[in-house]
């Protein structure tokens with residue numbers, strides 16, 4: 001059974017490295033591999049990338065430290081941890097609802113994240129099949145036209161039976177690990193899959209270094225043109241920073257609750273943020289050379305991953321093997337994130353209702369499967385169903401887009417905003433200082449960031465998210 005380091009008799013990470021890998025696993029996911037390159041492409045490359053890095057350091061990192069700190073102090077599921085900190089600070093226990101909102105967000109993100117995970121599985125299957133039938137010489141899909149390759153994605157998402165089944169498979173793999181607990185399940189995924197992920201990412205990036213258009217990619221990602229740094233670009237960068245670090249869904253509170261008292265949270269948070277940023281940048285360095293080498297455009301959004309890249313793999317030597325490696329890597333990253341997303345509601349259901357962990361995980365999975373099926377079908381037969389379509393910001397959106405917008409633009413920024421206010425203004429200073437592992441100037445700087453910069457920046461994101469016309 002677990003090597004309990006948390007000192008409270010609960011299951012816990014068996015080492016600091018296990019925690020770091022699991023937290024990096026949670027942070028690194030479709031956000032880094034799909035969303036970051038898509039956002040960088042849509043927002044003009046260099047200006048976005050450099051401002052994004054600034055946001056990670058000044059907004060993401062302080063909130064990440066706040067979340068892990070609350071969790072480690074509380075040693076319980078997220079709402080309970082918030083309640084303990086509030087109680088010991090002599091403040092209203094109503095603050096626990098910040099985490100309840102986080103639990104809800106994590107559940108909603110889980111529901112559509114696993115649909116995307118299912119899509120990734122489809123491409124793993126397609127590339128594996130191609131490799132098996134045509135071998136590794138030449139590009140992928142040598143027997144298909146470009147139009148046929150580009151048609152794979154629309155055909156897949158409109159095939160409801162298939163996407164619902166793939167979603168179930170992805171959820172089943174996720175629940176398999178979550179139901180086995182933290183040290184016996186979740187950290188195993190991270191400890192084995194994250195190193196494998198890094199090897200694949202580096203391998204494909206090195207391929208791009210020699211075979212693809214690396215010079216053009218570097219210029220594209222890192223040329224800073226100040227005039228391109230507009231309001232919407234800056235806000236896109238802030239939003240991407242905290243989605244990528246898994247903030248605002250109480251996920252890092254939940255993971256922090258399994259951390260031992262001997263771990264320095266500030267240093268550990270810095271490692272997690274640095275690794276997440278490095279992966280986002282490497283994802284850009286890995287994807288764009290291949291896309292440019294095939295003569296394709298960089299600004300394809302979701303289509304960049306599911307339409308442009310398969311087409312690019314069609315054009316380049318060894319494309320089926322490279323494509324298979326690429327989608328397996330994306331699948332690993334998505335799995336370590338979906339495990340984190342499922343852990344948040346599972347820990348809560350299990351502790352709140354005193355259910356055994358497998359039962360709690362089963363309940364969460366069943367509910368996510370139902371909502372996930374509606375999301376999957378919203379790209380096909382249910383495309384006309386717009387659940388919140390009566391509100392302007394959700395107009396014309398199916399279930400999947402509604403969940404994505406509701407969480408990314410509303411519930412996650414609210415969660416992160418209230419967390420920074422809670423740590424900056426509400427929680428007892430001495431309690432916070434005894435947990436954060438900072439001193440001197442860095443400590444004062446962190447206080448300034450959580451008290452002022454984070455709340456202001458997050459309020460701005462919320463306003464612009466809800467009223468897009470104001471900028």
Ligand code: PHE
Nearest residue numbers: 027029030031032243244246
């Ligand atoms: N950070 C993850 C990604 O980049 C997504 C995620 C958000 C995971 C919130 C857990 C919690 O894909």
